[in-house]
Amino acid sequence: MRECARRVLSWLFCIILWSNVVPLPSGLADGNAVAWAAGPEANVTTMEPAPAMQPASAAAPAEADAGGTGIFSRAMQGGFIVFTCLLILLSMSVVTWAVLIAKYVYLQRLAKSGEAFTKSFWDSRSLNDLNSRLAEYPYSPVREVFRSGYAELVRGSQLLGQVASSEIAVNAALDNINRALAKSKMFERRRLEKFMSMLAISASACPFIGLFGTVWGIMGAFEGIAKTGSASLAAVAPGISEALVSTAFGLAAAIPAVVGYNIFSARVRYLVGSIDGFTADFLNIVERYLVSDKPRSSVGSAPTAAVQSPLDSRI
Template sequence: MKDIGSLDLGGNFHGSLIGMILDAGFMVKFVLLLLLVFSVVSWAIIFLKYKYYRNVKKENESFNADYLKSSKLSDVSSAAKKYTYSTTAEVFRVGYGELTKINKVFKEPSSNEEVGFSSLDNVERSLNKACNSEMTKLERALSFLATTGSASPFIGLFGTVWGIMDTFKGIGARGSATLAVVAPGISEALIATAAGLAAAIPAVIFYNYFLNRAKIMVQEMDNFSAEFLNIVERYLVRK
């Protein structure tokens, strides 16, 4: 009498994850490959954005320290040149550049009060443009994380549904519905759902994390812009 552990259940079931992937149908494999691409690109974005945000935060803190301890805007302008990642430093560079142009206008004999108020509007528009430009940099590639987080579970579910359809087709062809026939196909199909969740969960977590960090940095830029505008307005009043 044969040992029960040596009985052939009539299926090609492999207990290992790799074995189940290899035994999966073409569509399930295609879905898994697509999810792998989504996951790899998402993790690449996560690592790059994390490094970028860390550099931005570090340089913003350093620039703010230089800004607070400086008594002249020209000194701040010199210090701002060494910061390549700082968002507030870029806003300052744009604002200071516009202020330099205003100063040249006021040195002309034809300058008047209307020119002063018009110049203030020019500075404000320049600061807004710089803030929007930096915000675009901060949010760049985050849309892919959002897409991965929202679409991957459904892509995985599609692979699972397709795999289950193939399983039932196999049941119909064999004319039997034993556990040995059903279990391999179902387990292989469910891998797609698991892969979809594995790709989506990190993408959603880091998307929300980066979005929150971006909002904080945008608020810092807005606050700095308002403070810089106050300086410009006081300068124009003295003129």
């Protein structure tokens, strides 16, 4: 059954191909079967060469050739609304790429400076020693968290030196230091997430802006069909292609924004995790210092010869 169907389809294909390649005699084409049956001699006078086929491009309107087929030519022909959508998408795409490049460089620099400061934190002889060299290190979130925590530790230790070092006073000092660290960490997280909202807006809004331009362009194409009364492919295709340019621009602007947002979100989470780890280590050191039974000296002042603060020993 399959072999028979295959042969029938092959014969039909050959017949159709032969009928398109070899033109019929003009006598048969005109229905003059008598002239064709009269013999080859009669056919010499009745048969005429088939008219040459005109290329499809020659039948197209002259104004279609003048318009151009490039993507920017299609964009210029899409109307005011479509062109406005394309301008918005182009602007958002430029802003998106600027944010992507700047954010990548910024996060890479913060990651390197944060790792360098954390290494110096553990290599320092004491918190006082690290604080005295704080200006030597470039900006990093962990450096700013350390600055805030150390400043609150100095104030807390000075207060504990003036009052009796009870458990309540020590817990109050620890709470103050913890709140200072949390505030600094929240501020640094906001700085890390700066301009991330722009990527989110581009990722979510650009496809819909492009879709709006496409729908509007298709509406204009159908309106043109209604005016001309022709629904052929030659009449429909230009308007639809002009409208689809808007969708292409929307996707071109949204895809880099989506990819960049996901990558940078993971990077920000990594940096925030490093800040959390540094905060926990700093609190552990401070708590060991505050609950120590040894006599305390002021953190910000030089220790006496008889008593050495734990902060002046190796971390």
